[in-house]
Amino acid sequence: MTCLIETLLRLAAWLVVAPLLPGIINKVKAWVAGRKGPPVLQLYYDLARLWRKGVVQSTLASPGFIAGPVVGWIALLAAALLLPLGRHAVAPSFQGDVILLVYLLAVARFATAWAALETGSAFEGMGAAREVSFAVLAEAAVITAVLALAVQSDSLSLPAMLAPAGGTGALLLAAGLFIVLLAENCRVPFDDPNTHLELTMIHEVMVLDHSGPPLALILHGAAIKLLLFSVLLVEAVLPVGDLPALAGTGALVAGVLVVMVGVGLTESLLARAAFRQVPLMLTTAFLLCLFALLVAWRGAASPLPERPPPTVRLPGETTS
Amino acid sequence: MNTGLLLALFAAGMTTGILAGRSAVRIWLGGTLVGAGAAIVAASQTLLTGATWDWQPAFAIGAQPVHLRLDAVGAWFLMLIAVVGGAATVYSRDYWSSENHPASAPAGRCWWSAVLLSMGLVVLCANGLHFLLAWETFAIAAYFLVTLDRKNSETRAAGWLYLAASHGGTLCLFGLFTTLAARTGSWELGDMREHTELAPLFWLVLAGFGVKAGLFGLHIWLPSAHANAPSHVSALMSGVAIKMGIYGIVRFSGWLPxxxxxxxxxxxxxxxxxxxxxxxxxxxxxxxxxxxxxxxxxxxxxxxxxxxxxxxxxxxxxxxxxxxxxxxxxxxxxxxxxxxxxxxxxxxxxxxxxxxxxxxxxxxxxxxxxxxxxxxxxxxxxxxxxxxxxxxxxxxxxxxxxxxxxxxxxxxxxxxxxxxxxxxxxxxxxxxxxxxxxxxxxxxxxxxxxxxxxxxxxxxxxxxxxxxxxxxxxxxxxxxxxxxxxxxxxxxxxxxSGLPAPAGLRALTVAHPVVAVAALMGVALLFRRVQRSGGSRAPTWDCGYAAPAARMQYTAGSFAGIITAWFEWVLRRERHVQAPEKAFPRHAGVVEHTPETVLETVFKPAADRTLRAAALARSFQHGRLQSYLLYLVAGLIVLAIVTVWPVWQ
Structure with a gap:
């Protein structure tokens, strides 16, 4: 029962907090540019307005055009629910839940790209093609980061992986995950969320034809995804799960805020990179995560006295 | 029910299918489905109990005693054969019916049942010779299925390539089974892990079964055969037949060191x-x-x-x-x-x-x-x-x-x-x-x-x-x-023995239905919401483009273009560009084609070289008696030198 209540509370937290993040980023950007900027709660207003609106669909669209955004939203929400939030709000975890998380993100990608192709527009086709193509590199970086965390915690369940402080490679891991965060959430320098129309390249292109409640779900899902990646990044570096409850939550919130400020500053100070540099940047992210993995592996492989001997699983001689 | 009886029913059903396929469609359908059903029951019994069925009657085929065995590994693959085979049987009834394909459908039905029966025998045979017989029957029956539509020259070429590749694999298997029989003194198959000297034979297993499984590099036959076969055959080939190659690798990696x-x-x-x-x-x-x-x-x-x-x-x-x-x-x-x-x-x-x-x-x-x-x-x-x-x-x-x-x-x-x-x-x-x-x-x-x-x-x-x-x-x-x-x-x-289910698998059994139900409910709710708001339709907005046409849509080639460009080093696409010229271009176009790179850059040159060497050898054979006598004399002289040289030394 407590588990259910706890899960519902966490669900509510994700639903309510997520739309705050784009508002914070926009405030940071406005502050750097010396503008006043839209209110922090702007996305909430937008969502409410979109939910009240009607829906205009393309004449070519099948029911998948409506189903895609919901399926993507549910998948993102389910992925978010797998993440622990600090010490007490630990998700119902199991060995391998992180794999499920990565693949739920893939479900969201499939659903969004599917809905984009419903319209038969070449432009949206381009967006979908870019999304699924760059995801190949992003996924390599994410899974390498996951491996690094798995190696340094000797576990494949999220609460155990994310609880301790990042090891020696934490800085590398953070940098790698930050680049992935920018790419997966379509921020500068990968994409520009401001150029809502022609100049946008990846994500916003795919949702051009959506309107009303489905668009609200897409925007909300994007906010959840942003929060998910920032929480993952913060928990990978800070020992959120090892701190006392209040301090842990505080550290998590502060960490997410720092990440958002980082995104805002990146967006203010950098221009969008040329399109052909995107794979290069993602490969950099992959390499950063790879080095983090190798550092973690060296750390784990070196004989530590308190660690149970790893040869437990390897009775007999190794032949290779 | 008795596993032996069920397997007999499987064989009987498939045999009925082979015999009735030509004329009586209903009997063929019934026989094949009953056979598949019996195989499903037999396989699930074995998989649920783990009991091995072993049958050694007193008669012999090809001077080898018949020995059939169904253990859980075999049952695992038999289940797949029966389920996919059964489903595709029903599908083929409409898809490749006698009305639409009067020339090929009757024979197709016979070969269909034959291929199911022979694949079943492959996983049952515990005698090397009979395994080879079943394997070869399976390969040939599959050839006739692939080339059902043999008026098409592409299909014939695909079928020929399949047959050649398949026999390349079978050649390795001949080597494997004869060496096994020579080394162990019997054609019986079973656990041979103790014979460490047999270890190198596993490479033959990989080569022989790898061709059928379609490992990259040995997959040359696979794309064209799957593409040109009728679709129910492609489903069977891809879903089941290549798994027979996997079966061989799994089976012999368990039996051989x-x-x-x-x-x-x-x-x-x-x-x-x-x-x-x-x-x-x-x-x-x-x-x-x-x-x-x-x-x-x-x-x-x-x-x-x-x-x-x-x-x-x-x-x-x-x-x-x-x-x-x-x-x-x-x-x-x-x-x-x-x-x-x-x-x-x-x-x-x-x-x-x-x-x-x-x-x-x-x-x-x-x-x-x-x-x-x-x-x-x-x-x-x-x-x-x-x-x-x-x-x-x-x-x-x-x-x-x-x-x-x-x-x-x-x-x-x-x-x-x-x-x-x-x-x-x-x-x-x-x-x-x-x-x-x-x-x-x-x-x-x-x-x-x-x-x-x-x-x-x-x-x-x-x-x-x-x-x-x-x-x-x-x-x-x-x-x-x-x-x-x-x-x-x-x-x-x-x-x-006795490995408990990993905790992750149990958790997925909870998580997956929850996500699925949530997604279904979400979809239903949103549809209600959209319907209530009276969703309207309009042409694709696409940033306000007024006259979209079907041909303007993104194509498959463009969609994959980013990724295929990353892998250009292995794909080696052929690209023919006719660029637009002058101020008012009349015609322009791009044609892109991914060749069968492995086939065309590795196997074809090798085959061509072999053929050229063979042609060279053939030029010695021209029918002029004088030259033949000259060969004889030359040969004798060489022989004489070879024999005398050491003595003289």
Whole structure:
């Protein structure tokens, strides 16, 4: 029962907090540019307005055009629910839940790209093609980061992986995950969320034809995804799960805020990179995560006295 | 019920099918289905109890005593043969009916039952000679099925290539079985792990069965055979027949001592097949050829699991090896189910539009909503998306690999690389299937034929529904399938008894239904919401473009363009560009084609060289007696020198 209540509370937290993040980023950007900027709660207003609106669909669209955004939203929400939030709000975890998380993100990608192709527009086709193509590199970086965390915690369940402080490679891991965060959430320098129309390249292109409640779900899902990646990044570096409850939550919130400020500053100070540099940047992210993995592996492989001997699983001689 | 009796019923049903196929369609259908049903019951009995059925009657065939055996490994594959075979049988009733194909349908039905029977015998035979007989019957029957439509020259070429490649493999198997018989003194097959001197023979196993399984490099026959065969045959070939190659590798890796290098080779070729298979799939524009390359990919994932299972065994009996092996084994079923579903879906598309060319399709969901929906489910499953079955087996492989990394042995670094490449394979497969679904089923129809596409009949829809249901079942309740998988693993390696289901699999059994129900409810609610607001329709907005046309849509080639450009070094696409010229260009165009790179850059040159050498040798044979006498004299002189030289020294 407590588990259910706890899960519902966490669900509510994700639903309510997520739309705050784009508002914070926009405030940071406005502050750097010396503008006043839209209110922090702007996305909430937008969502409410979109939910009240009607829906205009393309004449070519099948029911998948409506189903895609919901399926993507549910998948993102389910992925978010797998993440622990600090010490007490630990998700119902199991060995391998992180794999499920990565693949739920893939479900969201499939659903969004599917809905984009419903319209038969070449432009949206381009967006979908870019999304699924760059995801190949992003996924390599994410899974390498996951491996690094798995190696340094000797576990494949999220609460155990994310609880301790990042090891020696934490800085590398953070940098790698930050680049992935920018790419997966379509921020500068990968994409520009401001150029809502022609100049946008990846994500916003795919949702051009959506309107009303489905668009609200897409925007909300994007906010959840942003929060998910920032929480993952913060928990990978800070020992959120090892701190006392209040301090842990505080550290998590502060960490997410720092990440958002980082995104805002990146967006203010950098221009969008040329399109052909995107794979290069993602490969950099992959390499950063790879080095983090190798550092973690060296750390784990070196004989530590308190660690149970790893040869437990390897009775007999190794032949290779 | 008695397993022997059920298997006799299987044989009887299939034999009825062979005999009745020519004239009596109903009897053929009944016989084949009863046979398949009996095989399903027999296989599930064996998988649920783990008991081995062994039958050694007192008679002999080819001077060898008949010996049939069904253990859990065999039952695992027999189940796949029967389920996919049964489903595709029903499908073929409408798809390749006597009315539409009067010339080929009757013979096709006979060969169909023959191929099912011979594949069943392959997994049952425990005598090397009979195994070879069954294997050869299976290969030849499959040849006749592939070339059913043999008026088409492309089909004939594909069939010839299949036959040649298949016999290349069979040649290796001849070498394998005769050497085994010579070394052990009997044709009986069984556990021979004690005979360590037999270890090198495992390389013959890999070569012989690898051709049938379609390992990358030996897959040359696979794309054209799968593409040109009738779709129910492609489904059987891809879902089941190539699994016979996997069966051979799994079976003999359990029976023979496996050299450590070969275990590594299986894992590495698995990774290579997975990545390169999906890359080549992205480069295709023929729907069925694309699906064929995904078979190479999925065989790679299977061998990844099996290979790391073997490596784990070579490193002492490790838990991660078992997990990876179980994942590989489960992927055999999963791939069999969703790939046959996809091929049957592709068959319906071909049936409705008459083309496999993706650039001629589009917007088919309107005419054929069932096919579109079921194909989409298969696409999500093959991309390894939860909550479907493809994710479950990949999940097990991941669990095994990450445990291998955390074991910190010499396996850790290769296992890391494999995890990353498996993740990339998944993402690439997703890209490819988004492309297929989008280009074939969504958007606007790109041709007249696609415009007028119609849904297939209930006899074709039913089997697809069944396969899709099974994909969903394995996805939603994976823990149910752990016990048969572990039974098969134990039959493969008896020391592995009693492995409990991993906690992750039990958790997925909860998580998957929750996500699925949430998604369904969400979809229903949003549809209600949209309907209440009176959703209106308008042309695609597309930033305000006023006159969109079907031909302006993004094509399959452009969609995959980013990724295929990354892999240009292996794809070696041919590109013919006719650039627009002058101020008012009349004609311009780009044609891009992904060749069969391995076939054209490796096998064809090698074959050409062999033929040239043969032609050179033939020039000595010209019928002039004088020259022949000269050869004789020259030969004698050489012989004399050879014999006298040492003495003289």
């Amino acid at each position: 496996v050299p450590v290098s070969a275990a590594w080779f299986v894992a590495i070729i698995g990774v290579g097949s997975a990545v390169l298979g999906v890359v080549f799939a992205l480069g295709q524009h023929d729907l069925k050829r694309l699906l064929a390359y995904h078979s190479v990919e999925n065989v790679g994932i299977i061998l990844m699991g099996v290979g790391f299972g073997l490596v784990g065994l070579a490193n002492g009996d490790t838990a991660w090896g078992r997990l990876a092996f179980a994942g590989g084994l489960l992927h055999v079923w999963n791939h069999g189910l969703f790939k046959s579903l996809l091929f049957l879906g592709a068959g319906s598309v071909l049936h409705a539009t008459g083309t496999r060319e993706m650039s001629r399709l589009g917007g088919l969901w309107r005419g054929m909503p069932w096919t579109a929906g079921l194909f989409a489910l298969g696409a999500a499953a093959i991309s390894g998306l939860p909550p479907l079955n493809g994710f479950v087996s990949e999940f097990l492989v991941y669990l095994g690999l990450v445990e291998a990394v955390n074991a910190h042995g010499g396996v850790a670094l290769p296992a890391m690389a494999t995890v990353v490449l498996l993740a990339m394979t998944g993402a690439l497969a997703l890209a490819c299937f988004v492309k297929v679904c989008g280009v074939v089923f969504l958007g606007a129809p790109r041709s007249e034929a696609a415009q007028q596409a119609h849904e297939c009949g209930p006899l074709m829809r039913g089997p697809m529904l069944l396969l899709a249901g099974l994909c969903t079942l394995i996805g939603l309740a994976p823990v149910l399938f752990w016990s048969p998988v572990s039974r098969a693993s134990v039959a493969w390696h008896p020391a592995w």
